[in-house]
Structures are given as C-alpha cells and as structure tokens.
Amino acid sequence: MEIELRINGSARRLDVSPQVSLLDALREYLGLTGTKKGCDQGACGACTVLADGRRINACLALAVQYQGREITTIEGVDHPLQEAFVRTDGFQCGYCTPGQICSAIGMLAEHKDGAPSAATEHLAATGGELDDEEIRERMSGNLCRCGAYNGIVSAIKEVAK
Amino acid sequence: MKSFSYVSAPDTGTALRTIASNEDVKFLAGGTNLVDLMREGIEQPSTVVDITRLPLTGIEELPGGGIRVGALVTNSRLAADPLIRTRYPVLAQAILHGASAQLRNMATVGGNLLQRTRCMYFYDESAACNKRAPGSGCGAIGGFSRGGAVLGASEHCIATHPSDMAVALVMLDAVVEVESVRGTRRIPVAEFHRLPGDTPHIETVLAADELITAVELPPVPVAANSRYRKVRDRASYAFALVSVAAALAVEDGVVTEVRLALGGVGTKPWRATEAERVLLGRPAAEEAFRGAAEAELAAAEGGTQNAFKIELAQRTIVATLRRLLTDGSAA
Numbered sequence: 220m221e222i223e224l225r226i227n228g229s230a231r232r233l234d235v236s237p238q239v240s241l242l243d244a245l246r247e248y249l250g251l252t253g254t255k256k257g258c259d260q261g262a263c264g265a266c267t268v269l270a271d272g273r274r275i276n277a278c279l280a281l282a283v284q285y286q287g288r289e290i291t292t293i294e295g296v297d298h299p300l301q302e303a304f305v306r307t308d309g310f311q312c313g314y315c316t317p318g319q320i321c322s323a324i325g326m327l328a329e330h331k332d333g334a335p336s337a338a339t340e341h342l343a344a345t346g347g348e349l350d351d352e353e354i355r356e357r358m359s360g361n362l363c364r365c366g367a368y369n370g371i372v373s374a375i376k377e378v379a380k
Numbered sequence: 381m382k383s384f385s386y387v388s389a390p391d392t393g394t395a396l397r398t399i400a401s402n403e404d405v406k407f408l409a410g411g412t413n414l415v416d417l418m419r420e421g422i423e424q425p426s427t428v429v430d431i432t433r434l435p436l437t438g439i440e441e442l443p444g445g446g447i448r449v450g451a452l453v454t455n456s457r458l459a460a461d462p463l464i465r466t467r468y469p470v471l472a473q474a475i476l477h478g479a480s481a482q483l484r485n486m487a488t489v490g491g492n493l494l495q496r497t498r499c500m501y502f503y504d505e506s507a508a509c510n511k512r513a514p515g516s517g518c519g520a521i522g523g524f525s526r527g528g529a530v531l532g533a534s535e536h537c538i539a540t541h542p543s544d545m546a547v548a549l550v551m552l553d554a555v556v557e558v559e560s561v562r563g564t565r566r567i568p569v570a571e572f573h574r575l576p577g578d579t580p581h582i583e584t585v586l587a588a589d590e591l592i593t594a595v596e597l598p599p600v601p602v603a604a605n606s607r608y609r610k611v612r613d614r615a616s617y618a619f620a621l622v623s624v625a626a627a628l629a630v631e632d633g634v635v636t637e638v639r640l641a642l643g644g645v646g647t648k649p650w651r652a653t654e655a656e657r658v659l660l661g662r663p664a665a666e667e668a669f670r671g672a673a674e675a676e677l678a679a680a681e682g683g684t685q686n687a688f689k690i691e692l693a694q695r696t697i698v699a700t701l702r703r704l705l706t707d708g709s710a711a
Contacts, residue, residue: 220386236383237383237384237385237386237428238381238382238383238384238418240415259419260416260419261412261416261480261482261483264480264482267482273456273485274481274482274485275482275485275486276412276482276483276486279411279412279415279416279483279486280411280415280486281386281408281411281415283386283388283430284388284408284411284430284432322481322482325481325482325485326481329456329460329481332460333460334456334459334460335459335460335465335472335476336476336481337473337476337477337616339476341710341711342465342469342472342473342710342711343462343465343466343469343711355615355616356615356616357481358481359480359481359615359616359617360479360480360481360482360483360617361480
C-alpha cells in the first residue's frame with residue numbers, strides 16, 4: 220500500500236505491505252541505514268528512533284501505523300551528544316550508537332518533563348538530578364555489547380549539565 | 381511475517397463492527413507484544429485493525445475519587461501522571477519497573493493487560509507448548525523452568541504472567557471496561573486473567589469480539605502508602621523472578637489495612653488474599669509479616685529450577701512491608 224511518512228522533516232512516499240516494520244521501511248525502502256537492526260524483537264534498542272520526540276523501537280512499529288507522525292532518525296540529529304560520545308569514548312564498534320543517541324535525546328526530554336524512573340526515590344517529586352543511577356536505569360533499553368557504558372553515562376551526564 | 385490486511389479504525393464503532401464480522405482479526409495498539417508474536421508466526425491474524433486513532437486516551441478523575449484510564453494511554457504517560465504518582469504510587473512504580481523506556485512509550489494500558497502469558501518454550505516452534513499448540517505438551521515442566529510459576533500452575537502450563545502493571549492493578553481492585561457490538565461490561569482485573577487449567581491457550585475472559593476501552597481505579601486511600609518491589613536477574617529491563625505490590629496502614633502498632641499482590645510467581649497477577657487475611661489486626665512487625673508471607677506461599681509448588689521462588693517471595697513480601705513501615709510510601 221502507498222503510504223507517506225514524515226522523516227527528518229521531509230515527506231517521503233513509499234509503497235510497502237502492511238507487515239513492513241518502520242525499521243525496514245527506513246533501511247530497505249528509504250536507504251536510511253543509520254538506524255540499526257540488532258535483535259528485531261524489541262530487546263536491544265539499536266533501532267531506537269524518535270516519533271514526535273518520543274523514543275520508540277522501530278522494529279516493533281509497523282510503518283503503516285506511523286503515517287502522520289514526525290520520525291527523527293540519527294540522520295536528522297544534530298545534537299551536542301554526538302560530540303560528547305566521541306569525547307568520552309561512548310562506543311567501540313559503534314553499532315548501538317545511533318540508537319543510544321536517539322534514546323538519550325528522548326530520555327533527556329522525558330527527564331525535563333519531570334517523568335520519574337524506577338530509580339527515582341520519591342515518585343511525587345519532580346526535577347531530581349540525573350545521577351549515574353538514574354541515567355543507567357533510564358537507558359537500560361539500549362544494550363552495548365562492547366561494554367562502553369561508562370563512556371555513554373559520562374557523555375549523557377556532560378550534556379545534561 | 382504472514383501477510384494480513386490492515387485497517388485503521390476511525391472510531392470505536394467501526395473497530396467493533398470489523399472484529400464482529402470477520403474471522404482472525406486482531407486489534408493493534410502499541411504493537412510491542414503483538415508485532416513480535418506475528419513476526420515469530422505465533423499470532424497469524426488475517427486482518428489487523430489499528431485502533432491507535434480511537435479517542436481512548438484520557439486520564440479522568442471520577443466523582444467518587446477514582447480515576448478512569450483510557451485503554452490507549454501509554455504506559456509511560458500513566459506512570460508519569462501526577463495523580464497516579466501521588467494516589468497510587470505502587471502503580472507508577474510497577475509500570476516503571478517493566479520493560480524499557482522505549483517499550484513503555486509505545487505500550488498501552490489495554491495492551492499491557494493482553495500481553496501473552498509466556499515462557500521461552502512458547503516462542504520455540506520446535507518445542508512442545510500447550511499454549512502455542514494445544515495438546516502438544518509442556519516443554520517447561522521438567523525443562524528449563526527458572527522463570528516458571530509456583531502458584532496457579534497446572535500439569536499443562538507453568539508460564540508466568542509477565543506484567544508488572546497488572547500486579548498493581550489487581551492489588552488496587554481495578555476494573556476493566558470492555559465493549560463489543562453486544563454492549564459494555566465491566567470485569568474486575570482479578571477475574572480478567574484465567575488460570576491455565578487444561579486450556580492454557582485461553583488466557584483471559586475477554587470474548588473474541590470485545591475491545592478493552594478503559595481501566596477504572598477505585599478510590600483506595602491506603603494506596604497513598606504503597607510500594608512495588610521487583611527482584612530479577614539483572615538490575616533493570618528483565619522480567620520479575622518475584623515482585624510484590626503492597627499497601628499498608630498501621631495504627632498504634634497494629635495493621636488496620638493491608639493489600640498485597642505478587643508478580644513473577646503466578647500464572648496470573650496474584651492477589652495475596654491469604655497473607656492479607658493473616659496480617660490484618662496483627663502487630664506491624666517482622667514476625668507477623670513472615671507469618672503472612674508463609675501463609676500465602678503454603679500452597680506453592682516448585683520444581684528443581686523454580687522452587688527458590690517460594691522462599692524468595694516470602695522474603696520479598698517481608699522486605700516490602702518492612703520498607704513501607706520504616707520509609708513509608710514510594711511517593
């Protein structure tokens with residue numbers, strides 16, 4: 220079926236069957252290969268993109284369902300986190316990095332909105348500090364098999380200041 | 381993934397009529413469980429009705445003090461809602477302990493209740509599973525069963541219900557509102573999920589043509605002093621080995637009200653009514669907490685790999701009550 224997606228500020232038309240995931244639509248139909256396929260079952264976070272500013276797993280999203288939503292992929296990102304990841308060695312092989320950065324952008328916005336996490340001591344309070352524990356909990360949906368977690372936490376902390 | 385036809389429902393009536401007049405229809409909301417199951421070939425609907433455009437996204441206060449939550453409210457939005465965080469901290473905390481932030485941004489309240497009760501044999505096409513292929517047997521019994529249930533299991537299935545949210549909902553006596561072309565009905569969450577018995581493939585009492593439209597939280601004053609504690613194999617983003625939802629009121633050192641529910645140990649979200657009964661009116665102290673926990677787990681049965689959950693559940697009940705007593709609410 221013919222659908223229209225809004226990707227990184229542009230309208231893109233494509234012809235997909237309903238079972239095509241947003242992830243496959245980005246990579247295989249639109250050539251936007253920055254978003255990565257890891258587990259393809261919502262467990263690793265490599266496919267994280269932003270839909271209307273909120274982070275989601277593109278592998279569990281059907282492309283047809285996301286018509287009319289504003290999708291941001293790593294190709295559309297220009298954010299201080301990118302240089303911070305380089306400075307702090309927030310990656311080794313780099314495969315999880317686009318998902319980590321999109322996820323971190325979504326996470327910083329959630330925190331700014333006052334959203335709590337499982338690590339938040341007092342749920343009714345808002346605006347707590349983004350310490351290591353909060354960052355690790357809020358980023359737990361993004362795995363890094365190289366184990367660059369310390370650098371990732373440092374990069375996010377640096378930008379959150 | 382098997383091909384299917386896709387319909388985006390513009391309103392609830394259209395969605396209900398489509399499912400009433402077609403075979404093999406599935407409603408699609410967040411997709412976090414259904415899309416995965418379709419990709420694995422476990423679910424093979426011929427038609428998928430996208431319900432995300434339906435107006436079921438409200439969080440409203442009810443006249444009596446309760447809250448009505450639309451079925452399409454995302455897990456993350458419900459957990460962040462100020463009313464939920466102050467009146468029902470156990471619910472916000474339970475949701476935040478489930479899945480990942482990305483999944484919670486997609487997953488809905490209705491979908492969370494309808495996620496499949498499952499274990500790894502359910503996903504493995506080469507394995508026996510009475511849930512996936514009724515009558516084929518259960519690979520988990522006598523197999524890898526570390527995650528298996530110790531309460532409510534049968535000789536046909538020991539899969540645990542994976543939801544954290546539902547554990548808090550069953551503790552709060554929440555009610556599920558469902559709609560079909562035949563009308564509306566209200567089902568207490570405690571009666572919504574079924575024990576596996578000899579039909580483990582049927583997990584809820586929802587009829588094939590029904591849609592969850594809302595979940596109602598009754599006023600529960602004691603829930604202002606509540607907590608959720610989850611024990612798992614890693615610190616975040618893992619299913620519960622054991623979880624406890626608890627609310628406690630104490631006057632002059634005596635328990636005047638208590639609510640307890642368990643996750644990770646039961647084939648459905650487990651209200652610990654026996655522990656509540658034993659603890660009510662007793663001194664709010666370690667010994668009584670332990671007695672209540674032991675009473676609840678007295679009927680539990682574990683195999684070689686999951687029997688540890690019985691002691692772990694008892695300890696987690698005691699630890700959660702102790703924390704409520706010393707530190708108070710999670711709010």
